[in-house]
Amino acid sequence: MDMRRPSRQALIMHFTHVDNLPAILETGRIIADSAVGGRLVTEVxxxxxKASRRSRLVTCPPGGFVADYVPFYFAPRSPMMYRIARDHQAGKIGLYPDGDDPLVYLVSSVDRVHQAGLPWVVSDGNxxxxxxxxxxxxxDLVSMVDWPLMREISWNNIPEDQDRMRRRMxxxxxxxxxxxxxxxGYSVRTRARETQLRRLLRSAGIINPYVAVRPDWYYGYTRGEVRE
Incomplete structure (x- = not known):
């Protein structure tokens, strides 16, 4: 059996705050952190x-630093999104305050990137x-990514495997x-966000885009709520 196909067909997803979408839609591209500058309206x-990614070297061609790349995860409900949702729930001062509800997934696939001839690099974890x-x-894409873990809802470390969180990233x-x-296409948490997103896309001249409402791709914690 050709093990490449499931991996090449795998979805990849980049999420950003809905406030950042007008600038992204205007430029027609997602820009790497090291070059995005003032176009980023809301930093989550x-x-x-962010600082560590600007100094972390990518040890294969085309090289450079992690922040020189546009990042995509292979699964929703990432540890990063979990931290964002928990920080919102706890009301931590000095951090992005609004949780994961305003975040929009921009979804592509390994196949689309490969067929377009874009260079890319895969990491096997955080x-x-x-x-x-x-x-x-x-x-290496086939063997380095823990594909079964990407299909699981829970990614926390367990006594017999203390590396699950790193690999999920x-x-x-x-x-x-x-x-x-x-x-x-795009994915959002609620129907209200879908309406907001479709309005932004329509204003940018994008007609009839694929937009999915996927609450299961989010944590959705609210202030003071305890949810396991």
């Missing part, structure tokens, strides 16, 4: 994590970890920028 990422490896090989990294024409 941790300052410390790019901030010294354990994480990088490769630009399609064969595997990424497909596209250098510099990612053209929106390679997107398969």
């Amino acid at each position: 990422g941790s300052v410390d994590i 790019c901030a970890s010294v354990l994480t490896r990088f490769s630009g090989s399609l064969d 595997a990424e497909l990294l596209v250098p510099r920028e990612f053209p929106l024409e390679l997107l398969a």
Whole structure:
């Protein structure tokens, strides 16, 4: 059996705050953190994590730093989104306050990137970890990503496997920028966000886009709520 096909057909997903979409739609591309500058209206990422990605070397061609790439996860409900949702729930001061509800998934696939001839790099886990490896090989994409873990809802470390969280944060990294024409569609948490997103897309001249409402791709914690 050809093990490449399930991996090449795999969805990849980049999420951003809905406030950032007008600038993304205007430029027609997602721009890497190291070059996005003032076009980013609402920052949801941790300052410390962003800084570490600007100094973390990608150890295979085309090289550079992790922040020089547009990042995509292979599964929703990432550990990063969990932290965003929990910070919102706890009402932590000085951090992005609004949780995961305003976040929009921009969804593509490995196949779309590969067929477009874009360069890319895969990581086998959290790019901030010294354990994480990088490769630009399609064969390595099959073996480096923990595909069964990507299909699970729970990714927490367990006594017999203390590396699950790191592996769930595997990424497909596209250098510099990612053209929106390679997107398969968008996903949001609620019908209200769908209405807001469709209005933004229509204003940008994007007619009849694929937009899915996927609450199961989110945590949705609210202030003071306890949910396991």
